[in-house]
Amino acid sequence: MRFSYVSHLYCPKCSATYSADEKNNLCSCGSPLLVSYDYNSLKEKWKKEDLLHREPNLWRYHELLPVKKKENIVSLGEGMTPLLSMGKLGEEYGITTLLMKDEGLIPTGSFKARGSAVGVSKAKELGVEELAMPTNGNAGAAWSLYAARAGIKSHIVMPKDAPMITRQEVHVAGADLKVIDGLISDAGKLVGEAVSEYGWFDVSTLKEPYRIEGKKTMGLEIAEQLNWELPDVILYPTGGGVGLIGIYKALKELAEIGWIEKEKLPRLVAVQAEGCAPIVKAFEAGGKDSEFWNDSVTAAFGINVPKALGDFLILEAIYETKGCAIAVSDEHILQEQHHIAEREGAFICPEGAATFAAAKKLRQDGWIKENETVICLNTGMGIKYPETVPMNVAVRSKTERL
Amino acid sequence: MRFSYVSHLYCPKCSATYSADEKNNLCSCGSPLLVSYDYNSLKEKWKKEDLLHREPNLWRYHELLPVKKKENIVSLGEGMTPLLSMGKLGEEYGITTLLMKDEGLIPTGSFKARGSAVGVSKAKELGVEELAMPTNGNAGAAWSLYAARAGIKSHIVMPKDAPMITRQEVHVAGADLKVIDGLISDAGKLVGEAVSEYGWFDVSTLKEPYRIEGKKTMGLEIAEQLNWELPDVILYPTGGGVGLIGIYKALKELAEIGWIEKEKLPRLVAVQAEGCAPIVKAFEAGGKDSEFWNDSVTAAFGINVPKALGDFLILEAIYETKGCAIAVSDEHILQEQHHIAEREGAFICPEGAATFAAAKKLRQDGWIKENETVICLNTGMGIKYPETVPMNVAVRSKTERL
Numbered sequence: 001m002r003f004s005y006v007s008h009l010y011c012p013k014c015s016a017t018y019s020a021d022e023k024n025n026l027c028s029c030g031s032p033l034l035v036s037y038d039y040n041s042l043k044e045k046w047k048k049e050d051l052l053h054r055e056p057n058l059w060r061y062h063e064l065l066p067v068k069k070k071e072n073i074v075s076l077g078e079g080m081t082p083l084l085s086m087g088k089l090g091e092e093y094g095i096t097t098l099l100m101k102d103e104g105l106i107p108t109g110s111f112k113a114r115g116s117a118v119g120v121s122k123a124k125e126l127g128v129e130e131l132a133m134p135t136n137g138n139a140g141a142a143w144s145l146y147a148a149r150a151g152i153k154s155h156i157v158m159p160k161d162a163p164m165i166t167r168q169e170v171h172v173a174g175a176d177l178k179v180i181d182g183l184i185s186d187a188g189k190l191v192g193e194a195v196s197e198y199g200w201f202d203v204s205t206l207k208e209p210y211r212i213e214g215k216k217t218m219g220l221e222i223a224e225q226l227n228w229e230l231p232d233v234i235l236y237p238t239g240g241g242v243g244l245i246g247i248y249k250a251l252k253e254l255a256e257i258g259w260i261e262k263e264k265l266p267r268l269v270a271v272q273a274e275g276c277a278p279i280v281k282a283f284e285a286g287g288k289d290s291e292f293w294n295d296s297v298t299a300a301f302g303i304n305v306p307k308a309l310g311d312f313l314i315l316e317a318i319y320e321t322k323g324c325a326i327a328v329s330d331e332h333i334l335q336e337q338h339h340i341a342e343r344e345g346a347f348i349c350p351e352g353a354a355t356f357a358a359a360k361k362l363r364q365d366g367w368i369k370e371n372e373t374v375i376c377l378n379t380g381m382g383i384k385y386p387e388t389v390p391m392n393v394a395v396r397s398k399t400e401r402l
Numbered sequence: 403m404r405f406s407y408v409s410h411l412y413c414p415k416c417s418a419t420y421s422a423d424e425k426n427n428l429c430s431c432g433s434p435l436l437v438s439y440d441y442n443s444l445k446e447k448w449k450k451e452d453l454l455h456r457e458p459n460l461w462r463y464h465e466l467l468p469v470k471k472k473e474n475i476v477s478l479g480e481g482m483t484p485l486l487s488m489g490k491l492g493e494e495y496g497i498t499t500l501l502m503k504d505e506g507l508i509p510t511g512s513f514k515a516r517g518s519a520v521g522v523s524k525a526k527e528l529g530v531e532e533l534a535m536p537t538n539g540n541a542g543a544a545w546s547l548y549a550a551r552a553g554i555k556s557h558i559v560m561p562k563d564a565p566m567i568t569r570q571e572v573h574v575a576g577a578d579l580k581v582i583d584g585l586i587s588d589a590g591k592l593v594g595e596a597v598s599e600y601g602w603f604d605v606s607t608l609k610e611p612y613r614i615e616g617k618k619t620m621g622l623e624i625a626e627q628l629n630w631e632l633p634d635v636i637l638y639p640t641g642g643g644v645g646l647i648g649i650y651k652a653l654k655e656l657a658e659i660g661w662i663e664k665e666k667l668p669r670l671v672a673v674q675a676e677g678c679a680p681i682v683k684a685f686e687a688g689g690k691d692s693e694f695w696n697d698s699v700t701a702a703f704g705i706n707v708p709k710a711l712g713d714f715l716i717l718e719a720i721y722e723t724k725g726c727a728i729a730v731s732d733e734h735i736l737q738e739q740h741h742i743a744e745r746e747g748a749f750i751c752p753e754g755a756a757t758f759a760a761a762k763k764l765r766q767d768g769w770i771k772e773n774e775t776v777i778c779l780n781t782g783m784g785i786k787y788p789e790t791v792p793m794n795v796a797v798r799s800k801t802e803r804l
């Protein structure tokens with residue numbers, strides 16, 4: 001048995017191939033690169049039972065991850081997050097089986113930990129010494145902390161409106177932090193210039209091929225947690241869309257190696273905010289890629305991405321699984337976030353709450369049927385977004401009776 | 403097989419016994435009550451292999467937990483947190499195997515989730531409709547969210563200096579929150595009066611017997627994660643001390659049912675802040691209980707507990723395992739907290755950092771030996787304590803080059 005069955009990188013646009021043993025960013029055609037594995041060998045040699053004695057983290061799937069040597073793994077214990085029943089909400093919505101994959105229970109409190117765990121581990125394996133990225137906050141926090149663990153220097157550029165706590169995370173990790181008066185797209189431009197000038201490794205969303213491999217483990221875990229029977233629908237809050245692309249890739253790979261049935265892939269739903277819905281617009285027009293969304297704004301900051309580099313991959317995943325893209329309002333998002341805490345005891349992030357708002361809407365529209373199994377993906381903890389719970393509580397004297 | 407082998411409650415001071423099927427708080431003698439199980443049946447019927455197919459959360463040990471019916475479990479997926487290698491720090495300290503049990507990866511981002519998961523589940527089983535507690539923040543957050551999930555109303559009293567985010571957690575859970583100008587001991591008095599007036603169930607630290615059962619699962623997990631070979635030393639940040647008492651109880655129970663060797667219990671270390679060190683003072687005097695610590699103050703707010711109700715149980719656990727109690731300064735705590743993030747990529751809470759500061763000191767003193775296996779218990783995420791990372795970062799123009 002090999003530790004990893006990674007074979008090479010390939011371009012989903014022009015089919016060019018690249019080595020997985022060298023530092024690579026985008027394809028020469030401008031497309032993101034994806035990672036390929038030796039699926040035939042995996043089908044023959046890797047068995048579900050192999051997982052039985054492994055630790056409950058994402059490295060339990062190391063055969064289907066790109067890190068070749070175990071000693072290059074940089075881990076903070078990420079993965080195998082809970083798949084929780086949300087029975088009260090399901091009853092309200094009229095959905096028999098409503099589940100939440102809770103990515104709050106992961107290092108840094110956000111699903112970004114998955115991409116950075118695998119991305120940083122592979123960067124370490126490839127000899128990267130300095131990395132750089134633009135971020136809406138959570139990714140920067142995760143990458144800078146994992147980079148610190150790996151002994152890699154990180155340069156992080158963040159819009160000033162990103163969640164305040166993520167600045168602290170980047171700072172405490174000892175990273176080089178720049179906060180700008182602009183959007184993630186502006187931060188991306190600055191990083192683009194800097195990486196060519198200073199030779200840092202560019203780990204912007206989809207500009208290196210390994211973050212998606214970390215994210216795809218959400219799909220692997222969902223399949224394993226449901227005992228390799230897939231749900232009918234998975235709703236995912238979509239900014240850069242790496243998680244959705246990753247989940248789709250994971251499910252196709254599981255079908256390829258014969259662990260699940262290819263015909264039964266869940267319908268994937270890209271959930272966006274009404275104030276930033278380029279994928280929804282493209283989907284509604286039947287387009288293959290999206291247009292830049294001007295003056296984007298939403299309280300769900302992690303999905304404030306005006307133009308995703310992997311838009312064509314997101315749309316492909318939606319079309320191929322007979323899924324859809326849907327936008328929800330900030331008002332509805334925040335309302336649902338509070339409602340979920342009160343009813344289900346889960347204080348989730350607004351991006352995660354958006355998927356519940358969308359599930360409710362899709363059920364009302366009849367797109368989701370009553371007896372379907374539906375998974376909402378919560379991408380992070382509510383505690384990273386204190387501003388979503390405005391409150392003004394009076395301080396009482398310690399002798400005043402309750 | 404029974405779901406739970408709980409048998410009864412008993413008083414560790416006067417040996418009185420009580421039913422585990424009724425609501426009970428303290429013993430009539432004033433002592434906390436502990437939960438007993440049918441250890442003989444467990445020894446005969448419960449096998450380590452039974453755990454193999456169970457989910458990675460604390461309910462995998464349901465036989466040794468007090469909830470009798472599975473349907474009463476109120477879970478947000480808590481437990482089986484990572485046991486991480488802290489190799490770089492270990493090298494600096496001169497400790498060959500330094501590990502961290504990371505209780506940040508749990509609902510609400512704090513180990514308080516364990517006690518509230520089991521406490522709320524049992525409260526539900528016993529028919530509790532309203533509960534009340536004083537809190538230094540994190541416990542209130544956890545209990546109010548789990549109570550919301552259970553459909554139980556909660557009344558939370560919190561000092562104004564408790565971590566700000568915990569107010570939001572309590573509020574978003576829909577709980578009745580009171581913030582007071584005082585300490586947790588003042589909050590405790592108010593709750594004491596209110597529970598007798600309104601008939602709420604008092605879930606103050608150790609005033610109900612089940613929180614400790616949740617906390618003890620840290621000990622069960624450490625044992626399982628080390629394949630039932632115990633470490634030499636476990637360091638625990640000690641305020642109310644429930645976790646330390648719980649870990650000690652867990653290890654004794656595992657020895658009782660024959661899963662570990664009784665002779666090899668780890669030395670338990672109670673770590674306190676210099677500004678609030680009643681257990682350390684009692685330990686140094688060889689006392690069996692502690693005195694109220696006046697004018698207590700520390701940045702590690704969770705361990706600002708001037709007098710623990712279970713002080714005699716904490717001290718017993720220390721003496722019986724040949725452990726110790728040690729105080730560290732706030733300066734050292736915060737220094738170590740930042741250092742751990744930069745070196746190991748883990749942004750932990752100050753209470754957790756205190757255990758590392760203590761490990762370093764005990765190694766320097768020779769109390770910890772180089773070749774020993776040492777576990778530091780981090781009780782929560784650093785992101786709940788933004789004030790521990792002061793920073794002042796200038797916002798740059800989006801066109802200024804990096």
